[in-house]
Amino acid sequence: MQAIRRRAVIAAGVVAALSIGVAGCAKSDRDSGTEVKSTGGTFIFAGAGDPKNFDPIFNDDGESFRPIRQLYDTLVTHKPGTADLTGGLAESWENDPTGKVWTFKLRQGVKFHDGTALDATAVCANFDRWYNMKGEAAQSQMIYYTDIFGGFAGSPDALYDNCKASDAATAVLTLKKYKGAFPGAFALTAFSIASPAALKQYDADTVTQNGDSFAYSSFANEHPTGTGAFTFGGWNKATGEITLNRNPDYWGDKAKVDKMIIKVIKDENTRKQELRAGTVQAIDFPAPADRKALASEGYKVLDRPAFNILYLGINQKNNPKLKDLRVRQAIAYALNRAQLVQTKGPGGSAVADEFLPNTVLGYATDVQKYAYDVAKAKQLLADAGATGLTLNFYYPTEVSRPYMPNPQEIFTVLANDLQAAGIKVNGVPRPWNGGFKDDVQQFGKQDLHILGWTGDYNDPGNFVGTFFGRGKVEFGDQAMTEMFDAIGKADATVDQSAKKAAFEQVNRDLATKWLPAVPIWHAPPAVVTTKNVAGLVPSPLTAEQFNTVSLTK
CATH class of the missing domain: 3.10.105.10 (Dipeptide-binding Protein; Domain 3)
Structure with a gap:
């Protein structure tokens, strides 16, 4: 875990003092400085519902966030298996005594999937984008932004003031007032950092309302571009399969499998049948009656603490x-x-x-x-x-x-x-x-x-x-x-x-x-895997990262 500077005693110790964790979870290879080499293969996870799209800011549900977490990173993240904060795209961060000014020191050499560089200007472009949303984009499902930042440009409730790049590796975020949600809220998946070049190229802010629903851009549906351990390989809506490919240039622990497929199977019994048939290697949220049966059959039932x-x-x-x-x-x-x-x-x-x-x-x-x-x-x-x-x-x-x-x-x-x-x-x-x-x-x-x-x-x-x-x-x-x-x-x-x-x-x-x-x-939710799945660390936040998963023979 990277050092976190805390010059002010503002919302700093709460998360650490009250953290929820999984006992005995594996230490991150990133912390030890070793590189994880791919063991190959395809890991297939059975999702329980369709994602809405893959643009983080327009989402607020777990089925959408599961693939998004693999494609993008946030400035701050959580240590695997816990609710403890640690560095993400920011190696460290600090706040001033008022709690209104946050300074992020960014990792060096990080690239978006389109090859463009992550720097402070790119980080600030994301904050500016969210704040300046207009029209149907602002009216769509931007629940996390309005909950955390209060409103958009022109709103009297808007919390955001500005973001400046003091140098390429330092982003300084200024808020209009202190809010207890920070620094924890910087780890929200909705606030993942996307490539500004890709956002512009694929018209990310073009959102249209069709009756009671919204239609999103080609960025959101076809070209999501982050810095994550996996890159986007496509969404086949006919088969319900989302393909994610190993990112060989990932800045952190590189994925151990070559490919991950999230296969949407909406029926609970069908998910269970496919797990037993070996056509998927993991299912989420098993029915209470199935947990003991699956464990007795040799499947790994991994409990998450109820949070x-x-x-x-x-x-x-x-x-x-x-x-x-x-x-x-x-x-x-x-x-x-x-x-x-x-x-x-x-x-x-x-x-x-x-x-x-x-x-x-x-x-x-x-x-x-x-x-x-x-x-x-x-x-x-x-x-x-x-x-x-x-x-x-x-x-x-x-x-x-x-x-x-x-x-x-x-x-x-x-x-x-x-x-x-x-x-x-x-x-x-x-x-x-x-x-x-x-x-x-x-x-x-x-x-x-x-x-x-x-x-x-x-x-x-x-x-x-x-x-x-x-x-x-x-x-x-x-x-x-x-x-x-x-x-x-x-x-x-x-x-x-x-x-x-x-x-x-x-x-x-x-x-x-x-x-x-x-x-x-x-309720403590569980995730169930086949015997040959190793390295999956259950998260109390249901925020698993799958770059740690490997398939044994």
Whole structure:
């Protein structure tokens, strides 16, 4: 791990102190200074859903980020198997005492896949690009940018000020105010650094809206160009195969396999069948019932620590009854979450009482808990004049997520609980990309939905701030200014003990005063491989890098 300079005590020790790791994970060869030689072969990973595209800034889901992480690098990254920060494209970084000015010392000799050089000017071009997005590009799925940087050029909430190259190896980023998300947010896959030449050549910022979805550029779909351990070999949408080729000029540990294929197999049983047939070497998010069976058959079941949350989102916009706190509390009391964990949760799952894991700063042990109580739910509905309430419940199909291995089954259990309390449920299944995410996060068509989150870095703002730090279509809660202000103030608190106390109070108030959603569970997701796969290091962030993988005979 490269040295990290910390002249100011601003957000510096949180990640290290509260890191989530996998015990005994292998030391990076980059740290030892040795070069890994290719062992050859093709590693085939079964993806659970289609990626949206391969332009990092326009994505926010794991199926898109899996290939993106292999193609690009970020300025800051995580040590394999942990949430600890280490150098990525930046060998080191430091912040000034205000936390507003960040200086990155870049690695020398790094090349983009098109042969152009990574330097400070290229880094700043990426930050400038994100900040200056306009029109349909800015309106598309740039969730990470707006969550972290507040807004685009001209927005009063914009956090970004400027980025300057003081020399070829030094990029200096200036923000308008301190934000607790940094430095962890610099490791977000959405903020991967792309080749400015390729962005320009392939019209990366050309985005058009078609009905309820967006169409992206040839850069995003055909010519993604980063600095990663793999280069792009094509996306065959007919077969669902994404081909990644070993980058022989990679600056870090070179991939051990010649090629990686991500094969999209949307049906869970089919993924399992292909693993057993040997046509794929790895699958993600096995069903809870399959984990023991696969392990007993000799497959490697690699658990990741639970660093996630599944929640039932409540959209207050479409049905005025949902604006009544008593109705939202009734929904919480109606859910038998303990039984859901026992019957549908992966091994080691636990009922969630708040919206972040208990290892994250600001977790409050004394939040109000909503035990399963059908009678209380019915009484609250009656008190609110909401007897006979009918709600449209959206859930995704053709996908498994780390926090949601089988959305159909989870929906069925929760819908039955709600109906037992007197709430009529209209189930609305929608495909993950090009359907569910657009309907829920862009257009807010739902009353209820199930969704979740795997943490990107160890900070409370990455959980509750991402969900509830501002008005979002997903929850229809634009009027909850007290909640937005409280989260904003907590996130802007420099002193770590004061920040801890502020977020603890936020979590108490989320459970009692605001309740924009109901936390369901924390679930440890797994990845399963065939016996001949070696070197795969599971990440608590589900952010695996596959350059470490080799195939044995």
